[in-house]
Amino acid sequence: MSIETKLAELGITLPEAPAPAANYVPFVISGNMLFVSGQISALKGKLGADLAVEAGAEAARGCGLALLAQANAALGSLDRVKRVVKLGGFVNSTPEFTDQPEVINGCSNLMVEVFGDRGRHARAAVSAPALPRGVAVEIEAIFEIE
Structure with a gap:
């Protein structure tokens, strides 16, 4: 099954790939690796202060959708993704907050x-302690590609 079909089956529509917010590119392809720059959540706030874990996890899902949109823009098709290699997740949280894994x-x-x-x-x-624009979550990704 193609990834496009899988997305439709899951009821997922990818957003437009966000434009970079500063002096960087949204993705780089090097050999058989695709590096996608950190994608920020639409949700603003701090986990452990004004946001619950569930809201943070939903924000992280939104970051994931933006990562997939960037990968699709880079590759022309998500069918070229051979493997998700690594995610790097950052959570805007209080010093006492320890549920970063559940958020990501x-x-x-x-x-x-x-x-x-x-x-x-x-x-x-x-x-x-803070993320760009006051967002709750930022996530970057590395994909192996065909």
Whole structure:
């Protein structure tokens, strides 16, 4: 089954690939690897202060959709994704907040939904005292491609 068919089956419509917000490119292809720059959530706020884990996970899912949109723009088709290699997740949170993994699961779960076993990946889920534009979550990705 093509990834496009899988997305339709899941009821997922990819957003437009966001334009870079500063002096960087949204993605780089090097050899058989696609590096996608960090994608930020639409949700603003701080986990552990004004946002719950569930809201953070939904924000991370939104980052995942933006990562897939960037990958699709880079490759012309998500069928070229051989494997999701790694996600790097950053959570805008209080010093006491320790559920970063549960927040970034919003993106990780999406990758497995879309790609199956090819979506299982290495990952970092870390706290940050602030993120660009005050967003709750930022996630970057590395994909192996065909």
